[in-house]
Amino acid sequence: xxxxxxxxxxxxxxxxxxxxxxxxxxxxxxxxxxxxxxxxxxxxxxxxxxxxxxxxxxxxxxxxxxxxxxxxxxxxxxxxxxxxxxxxxxxxxxxxxxxxxxxxxxxxxxxxxxxxxxxxxxxxxxxxxxxxxxxxxxxxxxxxxxxxxxxxxxxxxxxxxxxxxxxxxxxxxxxxxxxxxxxxxxxxxxxxxxxxxxxxxxxxxxxxxxxxxxxxxxxxxxxxxxxxxxxxxxxxxxxxxxxxx
Amino acid sequence: xxxxxxxxxxxxxxxxxxxxxxxxxxxxxxxxxxxxxxxxxxxxxxxxxxxxxxxxxxxxxxxxxxxxxxxxxxxxxxxxxxxxxxxxxxxxxxxxxxxxxxxxxxxxxxxxxxxxxxxxxxxxxxxxxxxxxxxxxxxxxxxxxxxxxxxxxxxxxxxxxxxxxxxxxxxxxxxxxxxxxxxxxxxxxxxxxxxxxxxxxxxxxxxxxxxxxxxxxxxxxxxxxxxxxxxxxxxxxxxxxxxxx
Numbered sequence: 461x462x463x464x465x466x467x468x469x470x471x472x473x474x475x476x477x478x479x480x481x482x483x484x485x486x487x488x489x490x491x492x493x494x495x496x497x498x499x500x501x502x503x504x505x506x507x508x509x510x511x512x513x514x515x516x517x518x519x520x521x522x523x524x525x526x527x528x529x530x531x532x533x534x535x536x537x538x539x540x541x542x543x544x545x546x547x548x549x550x551x552x553x554x555x556x557x558x559x560x561x562x563x564x565x566x567x568x569x570x571x572x573x574x575x576x577x578x579x580x581x582x583x584x585x586x587x588x589x590x591x592x593x594x595x596x597x598x599x600x601x602x603x604x605x606x607x608x609x610x611x612x613x614x615x616x617x618x619x620x621x622x623x624x625x626x627x628x629x630x631x632x633x634x635x636x637x638x639x640x641x642x643x644x645x646x647x648x649x650x651x652x653x654x655x656x657x658x659x660x661x662x663x664x665x666x667x668x669x670x671x672x673x674x675x676x677x678x679x680x681x682x683x684x685x686x687x688x689x690x691x692x693x694x695x696x697x698x699x700x701x702x703x704x705x
Numbered sequence: 706x707x708x709x710x711x712x713x714x715x716x717x718x719x720x721x722x723x724x725x726x727x728x729x730x731x732x733x734x735x736x737x738x739x740x741x742x743x744x745x746x747x748x749x750x751x752x753x754x755x756x757x758x759x760x761x762x763x764x765x766x767x768x769x770x771x772x773x774x775x776x777x778x779x780x781x782x783x784x785x786x787x788x789x790x791x792x793x794x795x796x797x798x799x800x801x802x803x804x805x806x807x808x809x810x811x812x813x814x815x816x817x818x819x820x821x822x823x824x825x826x827x828x829x830x831x832x833x834x835x836x837x838x839x840x841x842x843x844x845x846x847x848x849x850x851x852x853x854x855x856x857x858x859x860x861x862x863x864x865x866x867x868x869x870x871x872x873x874x875x876x877x878x879x880x881x882x883x884x885x886x887x888x889x890x891x892x893x894x895x896x897x898x899x900x901x902x903x904x905x906x907x908x909x910x911x912x913x914x915x916x917x918x919x920x921x922x923x924x925x926x927x928x929x930x931x932x933x934x935x936x937x938x939x940x941x942x943x944x945x946x947x948x949x950x
Contacts, residue, residue, distance in 0.1 A: 652923075654913075654914070654923075665910070668899075669899070674927065675927060675934075676899075676926070676927050677924065677925065677926050677927075677934075677936075677937070678897075678899075678923065678924070678925035678926075679922065679923070679924055679925075680913070680922065680923035680924075680925070681921070681922050681923075682918070682919065682920060682921050689920075689922075691922075691943065691944075691947065692922070695940055698936065699936075702936065
């Protein structure tokens with residue numbers, strides 16, 4: 461992990477860009493950290509990239525740091541400047557064709573779109589976690605928040621250092637991930653936008669049902685994908701405070 | 706409205722029992738109220754009665770008063786000491802027979818069980834509201850919390866003095882109420898227990914979907930009917946604070 465830039469924001473948040481091998485990332489901490497902090501990994505939707513998502517990521521990071529956590533994000537495979545695979549381009553084209561034709565998105569498209577992303581992104585998050593937890597200012601415990609719900613689900617199954625997760629039901633969910641969800645046991649707080657056009661509501665409810673966690677909350681609100689109300693974001697923050705402090 | 710008893714509880718909550726015609730009720734306020742208070746009507750499940758529900762009602766009332774509201778409950782038709790109708794007894798027997806036989810509860814049973822209760826209880830709540838709002842220590846606005854969700858739904862449609870409602874998805878919902886729900890426009894916060902045996906989860910989700918309100922939240926948690934976690938109750942409290950203060 462190499463820090464490539466360091467910037468102190470006006471509210472005393474320290475923002476550091478880093479690279480982890482070929483993966484760019486950003487770490488936000490308070491400017492001064494007398495004791496090692498718990499950490500929240502900030503997931504993002506696929507296909508946009510850190511730069512394009514930066515304003516929303518920064519808002520989440522500021523809130524997270526103000527609540528007493530460190531926050532970190534890394535570029536997803538195939539997003540931003542990272543190379544796209546030919547297979548990802550092909551399924552992207554198939555998806556656009558299906559949507560333009562008003563057809564339903566098949567399980568085959570969902571599998572080809574999501575599963576390779578999960579397979580690649582999860583070990584990258586784990587490598588980032590290794591590097592972040594080696595920093596003196598970060599001590600854990602660790603939460604994961606938002607982003608592609610299938611990545612979060614796999615990560616919650618395979619990564620024991622993640623103690624709690626806020627999931628955002630807003631992307632296609634392969635059937636295989638529904639099965640993996642039964643192995644998740646950490647506390648979950650799931651945000652669902654009831655009128656999210658890009659989201660299969662029933663599949664999201666099935667996924668919530670499938671999670672094996674003994675403590676899980678679904679917080680569903682009227683509105684589209686980006687319309688998560690402030691009170692729901694604050695409720696997710698309180699969930700992390702209950703479980704990570 | 707006649708007050709029949711007055712008791713100051715150890716935490717300075719004033720508990721007054723009253724009768725409104727033949728309907729018993731309880732009003733909880735702070736012992737001293739320098740300014741008129743907003744009011745929350747505390748609904749209860751059918752068939753138990755104020756006396757049997759008193760410990761849980763009192764806990765909700767204490768919390769509500771501590772948050773700066775007056776709280777009131779009235780006895781439902783056919784509950785407690787209030788007379789039961791022969792028709793209610795017949796459908797109660799039909800329901801027990803269906804449940805004992807492991808049969809699904811038919812729409813006919815649900816309609817006969819719930820609709821007469823709604824028809825009778827809603828004007829009683831309105832009469833109670835007339836009397837309560839005439840007291841100098843109560844000023845509004847008014848919220849409704851919990852109880853039989855079909856009563857809450859009808860009340861939200863017909864009673865303009867109710868500004869926000871916390872609903873508890875935990876009872877049978879007639880199809881006619883699903884239709885009425887489309888006319889509800891006030892902000893709603895719906896608590897759903899995901900594993901509530903006495904509740905049809907899909908019907909509850911359909912009801913949430915049907916509400917016409919522009920602002921509505923579903924907060925669903927793992928567990929059975931009486932297992933609402935403390936954080937969900939507190940979230941409902943914050944919802945009232947946002948809308949009634």
